[in-house]
Amino acid sequence: MTRQRHSNPFKPTAGRMPPLLIGRDNIINDFEEGLDDGPGAPGRLMRVTGARGVGKTVILTEFGRIAKNRKWEVIDETASNGLAQRLLDRLSPSNTAFNVSLKPSLSVTGMGSLNLGEANISSQQMPLTLREALSRKLDSLERKHAGLLVTIDEAQAAERADMVAIATAVQHLIREERDVAFIFAGLPTIASKWLNDEVLTFLRRAQAEQLGDIPLQDVKDAFEDTFHDSGITIDGEALDMAADATEGYPFMIQLVGYHIWRITYRRHQNEDRTSDSGIIVSEKDAAQGIxxxxxxxxxxxxxxxxxxxxxxxxxxxxxxxxxxxxSSTSVVAERMGKDVNYANIYRTRLIDAQVIRDAGYGKVDFAIPYLRQYLREHAAYIRMSSAR
Ligand SMILES: Nc1ncnc2c1ncn2[C@@H]1O[C@H](COP(=O)(O)OP(=O)(O)O)[C@@H](O)[C@H]1O
Ligand SMILES: [Mg+2]
Structure with missing residues (x-):
């Protein structure tokens, strides 16, 4: 008898589409509504924030899929150095007038140029050029009754000049009622980094979507379905253990699913299967996978x-x-050997970064699952490397 090899359906890898996108109906509806409602709809300019592993990249991919289904063109970029230039390169095929019309960049006092490549565009020209390139792209798309979606991931890491160029272009396009959508995604620190910047007021006006934990009941349903679709049954105590262990944190959902699936499948492969009664996740499988x-x-x-x-x-x-x-914030300050005001600066920073959260009555708690455990296990090493 040949044994069919199954592949693990879970995807515990940054940016990979999960087998089931759980608990994101609201934000997806907001986006779809934005596309349907036409230029100026709030869902067409969004900033999506959340901690590492919460599913920002995945939601951008999903938005891209939705837009493509409506025959929109999609440009997905990550905000590392040279963002505006890369965006421009992707908008204008190499043989267009853009390269010709560009003067070589002279370094402008205090600003510098955006790119060291051949088609250098000074940071002062960039907003105009980008706006023009986007307009041309939209001219041709709108003729086909299509639009353009631009997604920018890791927006917290963008260079200010790049953000300014994009902001300027986007504002004009929105005012001109073009068929365009811009979605920025990034860590919560995006708030302190960009939202206080005078030039970037448009980002403050963008619809804010905070991605958070997924309700455990949704996690349970998704586990049940995903295991079932791949030929394995998970229910009862094993299912409860699995769902609880995720704490609703998307990355952990994939990790727990992946490792429980793997342990169970391997055990089954190694067992004598004369009586083939199907594959069922045992409590032991669940515990080991977790x-x-x-x-x-x-x-x-x-x-x-x-x-x-x-x-x-x-x-x-x-x-x-x-x-x-x-933890009580005053006790934490005491342990640090600092006064409460000093400690509160760090309390605020860590809350902004969504590493910890306000737990009321002068208390704070961890916002990232299992971080407490990790810190305890690695305390000596962390203390040593912080002391440098
Ligand atoms: N809504 C979701 N349901 C299930 N799994 C998810 C969901 N969103 C993200 N994931 C999974 O979580 C992990 C992290 O997602 P990712 O988009 O890379 O997070 P971020 O960009 O916020 O760091 C990936 O393995 C992805 O498959
Ligand atoms: Mg990401």
Whole structure:
């Protein structure tokens, strides 16, 4: 008898489309409504924020899919250095007038040029050029009754000059009622970085969508369906354990699903299967899969998250991790050997970054699942590397 090999349906990889996109109906409706309602609709200019692993990249991909289904053209960019130039390159085929009409960039005092490549465009020309390129693209799309969706991921990392160029272009296009949608996604720090910037007021006016945890009942339903569709049954206590372990955190949903599926499938492959009664997830499979998932979560989420924080941010977190539940902010300050006002600066920063959350009555708690556990296990190492 030949054994059919199944492939694991779960995708615990940054940016990968999950087998089931769970709990995002509202934001998807907002976006679809924006496309339907035409130029000027709020859903056509959005900023999507949320912690690492909550599903920002995935939602941008989903928006792209929806737009393409409506025959829209989609440009997806990530906001690293040279964003505006890359956007321009993708809008204008290499042989168009853009390259010809551009003067070589002279460095403008205090601003510099945006790109070191051949088609250098000074940061002062860029807004105009970008606007013109977008307009031309829209001319041809609108003739076909189509529009243009531009998604910008990791927007917290953009260069200011790039954001200004894009902001200027977008504002004009919106005023001219063009068939365009711009969606920015990024870490919650986007708020402190861009929203106080005078020139970038348009971002403040963009519809704010905060991605958060998925209700556990939705997680349970999705687990049940996804396992079932791949020939494995999960129910009862094993299903409860699996769903609870995710804490509704999307990246953890994929990790837990992936590792439980894998353990169960392997066990089944190794068993003598004379009586083929189907594959069922046991409680032991669930427990082992959850443990494996947790190991991965540290490398994939907690490590990178902590790398992005300052030494004192980390000291604050380590002080919190001594508690088993919410921490009192004055006790945390005491443990840090600082006064409450000083400690509160870091409390605010960490809340803005959605690493911790306000738990009421002078208390704070962790906002990222299992971060407490990770900090305790790695405390010595974190303290050492913060001291440098
Ligand atoms: N709504 C969702 N339902 C289930 N899994 C999700 C959902 N959103 C994201 N994921 C999964 O979570 C992980 C992280 O998603 P990603 O979009 O990379 O997050 P971010 O860009 O916010 O860091 C991926 O493995 C993805 O498949
Ligand atoms: Mg991402």
């Amino acid at each position: 443990a494996n998932a947790l190991n991965r979560l540290g490398d994939a989420v907690h490590g990178p998250e902590l790398d992005g924080l300052s030494p004192i941010d980390k000291t604050y977190l380590l002080a919190m991790a001594q508690d088993n539940g919410p």
